[in-house]
Amino acid sequence: MVRPAALPSLCGLLALQCFFLLGAAESSIGGGEVQFAWVPSETCVDDPYDPRWNCQECNQFDSKCLVCKAGYSFDTQNRCAKCWNPNCLTCGRAVAGMPRANTCILCKGVPDSDPFSYGNPNYPTYKNATGWCLKCTSQAANTGCLQCDGTGARCIRCNDGYALVRGQCQRCGGGEQCRKCGPDLVCTECRAQLYPPAYGLNQAKECVPCASQQCLDCNANYKQCKKCMDGAVGTGQRGYGVNAAGGCSLCADKLCGKCPTSVSKCWACLSDDFKPFYPYMDPSGACKAGTVPNCLHYTPAGACRECKAGYKLDGGRCDFLPKCRDVNCLDCRGDVNACRARGCRDGWWYSPTLKLCQSCGISKCASCNTQPRARCDRCVAGFGLNAGKTGCSKCAPQSPEPQNVPWCQRCDGNTNFCTLCFPAGQYKPNALGRCVPRA
Numbered sequence: 001m002v003r004p005a006a007l008p009s010l011c012g013l014l015a016l017q018c019f020f021l022l023g024a025a026e027s028s029i030g031g032g033e034v035q036f037a038w039v040p041s042e043t044c045v046d047d048p049y050d051p052r053w054n055c056q057e058c059n060q061f062d063s064k065c066l067v068c069k070a071g072y073s074f075d076t077q078n079r080c081a082k083c084w085n086p087n088c089l090t091c092g093r094a095v096a097g098m099p100r101a102n103t104c105i106l107c108k109g110v111p112d113s114d115p116f117s118y119g120n121p122n123y124p125t126y127k128n129a130t131g132w133c134l135k136c137t138s139q140a141a142n143t144g145c146l147q148c149d150g151t152g153a154r155c156i157r158c159n160d161g162y163a164l165v166r167g168q169c170q171r172c173g174g175g176e177q178c179r180k181c182g183p184d185l186v187c188t189e190c191r192a193q194l195y196p197p198a199y200g201l202n203q204a205k206e207c208v209p210c211a212s213q214q215c216l217d218c219n220a221n222y223k224q225c226k227k228c229m230d231g232a233v234g235t236g237q238r239g240y241g242v243n244a245a246g247g248c249s250l251c252a253d254k255l256c257g258k259c260p261t262s263v264s265k266c267w268a269c270l271s272d273d274f275k276p277f278y279p280y281m282d283p284s285g286a287c288k289a290g291t292v293p294n295c296l297h298y299t300p301a302g303a304c305r306e307c308k309a310g311y312k313l314d315g316g317r318c319d320f321l322p323k324c325r326d327v328n329c330l331d332c333r334g335d336v337n338a339c340r341a342r343g344c345r346d347g348w349w350y351s352p353t354l355k356l357c358q359s360c361g362i363s364k365c366a367s368c369n370t371q372p373r374a375r376c377d378r379c380v381a382g383f384g385l386n387a388g389k390t391g392c393s394k395c396a397p398q399s400p401e402p403q404n405v406p407w408c409q410r411c412d413g414n415t416n417f418c419t420l421c422f423p424a425g426q427y428k429p430n431a432l433g434r435c436v437p438r439a
């Protein structure tokens, strides 16, 4: 990362095109012209969140911008200028005679290419034959159209709860909780829920709450549960499973935290933060109480695999970790004045000669245990390693602030290409490296 204080006049010395944007009025969607005021900057700032610089990725050796951030592209002087068309997600480089970045490559609000469309799914745009992104005219905003054809006049893809009927998205019948229906608008599927109440279809094809209170999926028939809720983490509360009558009852195994599809089939044992001994699952699928003090996770054979925070696994036991003199050392058992190998916290490496932890010296680097030390092995969550492994840069945003869900955890090699999303259980990267909901 090129820090302004470290290289105050690099751009000037190398006569690079280093500018930053001052007071650029944020163009609202569909809004009018944007006012620009370019002034040369002292340094290039490659932090994509720095408002002075609209560069997504900067070459850290010559401070030239490699990739502009979303909605910006290079103008004829290699500065990142806002796409002329406010509906562009990405636009092409400006050319002589067309001084501002103009032709749209991707349009805003198009599913699978625009991550922000998931936070704002009812803003459909399309690209016309000359590369302009225009608002769909097929129907009003927020009436279920997700994507329209190249003329804008026909919708081709609808949001959940809508069906495509002759180029228009129409609301499904069956009530608010209906997720899917055919062109006859009769509801065929209700919305999935993370917490009860969940909804299922009754005989009249309306989405009504599941008959069982602990049910999370009774989609086809509100009286027949397919999946019941788990126990609450950290409370020792047993999970629920489907019983013989199609309702939900507590898991048959008293130490089971998760048996969603059947009371008699345990998927995971309780993780009870208040118990001195944590349960584990033996090879037969039964939950057994652990026997090692301060052990968090066991092998199926009952040996400790991982200790609680503040303890270290050693010879099958969990040893208490004393407070170390070196604040960056987490493991100094035997001598609080000297750190043990592999005992340093994220962002610090262990020096065997000093027996102390030394900083990686790379901002947002979590681990630098390989030689040479000027290289980083792994960045902290939300940052990606550059190609030379000499720095960590923030992964491109995947959703608008302030919710910022999903966000990208891993983007090594290309901050615009996410390889691990958060929450990983709900989002995964698509072929373009964007975080999209798991099916």
Ligand SMILES: *[C@@H]1O[C@H](CO)[C@@H](O)[C@H](O)[C@H]1NC(C)=O
Pocket: 128, 129, 130, 131, 132, 134
């Ligand atoms: C695309 O839209 C722009 C802006 O409205 C317009 O100037 C251009 O003529 C359109 N191109 C075509 C082929 O319709």
